[in-house]
Amino acid sequence: MKFIKTLLPGLFAVVTSGAALAQPAVIPGDYPDPSVTKVGDTYWASATTSNWFPAYPLLKSTDLVNWQTVGNIFNKVPDWADYYFWAPEITAENGKVYVYYTAHKKGGNLCVAVASADRPEGPYRDHGPLVGQSDGSIDGFPMRDETGKLYLIWKEDGNSVKQPTPIWAQPMNEERTALTGEKKELFRNTDTWEGNLVEGVSMIRHGDYFYAIYAGAGCCGTGCTYATGVARAKNLLGPWEKFSQNPILTDEGSWRCPGHGTVVEKDGRFFFLYHAYDKQTSVYTGRQALLKEFTFTADGWIKFLPATPVVAAAKPVSPRLNDSFAGKTLSHLWQWSVFKQPHFDVRKGALTLRAQPAKLGSAVAQRTLTGDYTVTTTVDRKQSAGQPGLAAIGDDDNALGISLDGSTLNVWRLERGKKTVVATQPVDPSRKLTLQLRAQQGHRFSFGYATDGKTFQTVTKEPINGAFLPPWDRAVRVGILAMGSAGEPSVFEDFVLQNTQP
Known part of the structure; x- marks a missing residue:
């Protein structure tokens, strides 16, 4: 699955903190909610397209820094959906590639659905919605528990109707075509900094804990307040504990409103691919994809580092x-x-x-x-x-x-x-x-x-x-x-x- 990733050897080397704060986007332009997985020697990424089509770009890279767009996941709107193509979560396991995505159901509300392919470049076969609550369901993420049982993690979109936003977990069959059993709430927006929502959960298991890196507050627009927090639990179904020093990633350098990304790992070093707005170009160029390193503290929490060393520097925007x-x-x-x-x-x-x-x-x-x-x-x-x-x-x-x-x-x-x-x-x-x-x-x-x-x-x-x-x-x-x-x-x-x- 995608929750543990491997980077290419030799990708990173030390640079100064100032250079890190000024680092360019690794995927410049409007690529919100970036997700990435590795298949063979190649990394594959996608991002939200909302009401632009085709839905969900497919980008590939050999170094996680320089990316090439090679296709799209959906060139035809799935039969059940009509708009709002959000938050694709691309993952690979046992020779298959899966994309958990959010879209609006015809005559209904937002749902988390899944599509699959035999190879990352597709073609992708849509399997339809996995869950669609009355308030809307978004931001699906697959995770196995401590026994290896497969779950879907998602957010109930309560903020759309002025309600809290629970993060749910429910078992999923190995075919990724249906949820099974009962859902259980992991946590919801309770802390002041989170505002009216928590969302965009990316999970990883490390040491004694499951960690959920998640976004809180307002994602978008000139008045955005997005930031990133972390919660942990010894068992996937909890109890979950939020870090007392959240948020752990906030406005920094030339970037603001960071959040909603994916964890990648290499030899005990961990990185987060996420989006943020450039302070200069703001909403006009959109939420762009960045890469940032984090580590685990002695007391078992996550800390983002002030510098993210990158040898294979991102190429400047093509003139x-x-x-x-x-x-x-x-x-x-x-x-x-x-x-x-x-x-x-x-x-x-x-x-x-x-x-x-x-x-x-x-x-x-x-x-x-x-x-x-x-x-x-x-x-x-x-x-x-x-x-x-x-x-x-x-x-x-x-x-x-x-x-x-x-x-x-x-x-x-x-x-x-x-x-x-x-x-x-x-x-x-x-x-x-x-x-x-x-x-x-x-x-x-x-x-x-x-x-x-x-x-x-x-x-x-x-x-x-x-x-x-x-x-x-x-x-x-x-x-x-x-x-x-x-x-x-x-x-x-x-x-x-x-x-x-x-």
Whole structure:
């Protein structure tokens, strides 16, 4: 199972505490609730996607520091679910890979479900919900007790209805398709720092104790209060004791609101892969994945160390992403709304998007990794019958963008479903057209265009404030879109995202 992991030999060496506090994210961008397991010589990770789809990215690494996205767990929405794809817990045992995940049940509430595969890259077979309480059930984690019996650990989502949030344990069959026996509460939010919830439990057994590293308080948004605590018990079903000096991981260096992760171990040294917000780019780049070392104290508790030595340092954010649509489909980095499957075709070095009858039309988007960046896309005006555009997107009801309508460029604002035109610019209908979006500080957006692909003219006199864009649990995406009458094509020759290093 995933609760004990092995790192590659020689991965870590000593660095200074100051360097550790300034360390970059190992998975930059919007990757909340990261989870990781090892299969053979490769580490596999996933993270929350919420209402972006495909659900749950699959990333692989040989050093736990540098990661490559190679696919997604779900390219089709499971039949029983509709949205909120949260907290995938990826684990491997006996030649199988399991993903315990949370999603909203059609006509119901949040449930913990499971999918499995014969290899980490999939394909994954969904087995449906394991538990779905009336208040909602989230954050599933598998754990064996002191006798080897398999349990599912999860949180009852009581905070969603202003109730406490118990952490439950219940036996699970070896096929991971059903819970058995009776559930038992392990602990709940009782301490002041935990606020109205505890969640995101990751367990490990070490020495005489089971340890539960868990998150408390508010996970998300500019007002987040998240922190990390630990509880211990000599038997899985308790009694559980919380550490008197909780929280053990709080705001630190350039990161804030840390929590909800997974434990990994190597030769008596232990690490925690978790998420936090960058203090500079905040909610606009989202909750990013970090790696931090901890140790066990003489009196049997967990202590995070001030320095996390890393030899295989994380590569800096790539300065440039250039998608020329050379393949036969979109890369695994592209996402779209779970509520609105886009109709697209990739061939001969172009992406064709077909409009849908909605304010935002049909859109595909990418995560943002820094607060300052420039995005351009070149439109094939001869093949486009609709209204091609470029936008910063929060969700289906909140976006800022620029789009072409005939021979007029419109810069518009979509806020809470209400769309208004901010600025207009006539353009020569016979000229080539490249659209431009520029972001500053993650939320200040300017829009422009070029007819030669090089010399850009600004349509907006002053940057537009996009602080309203990201929902409480997500970050800003940037993408291309097709608006207009249903089915009208918008054709794009490229998508270039140029980051400014933080």
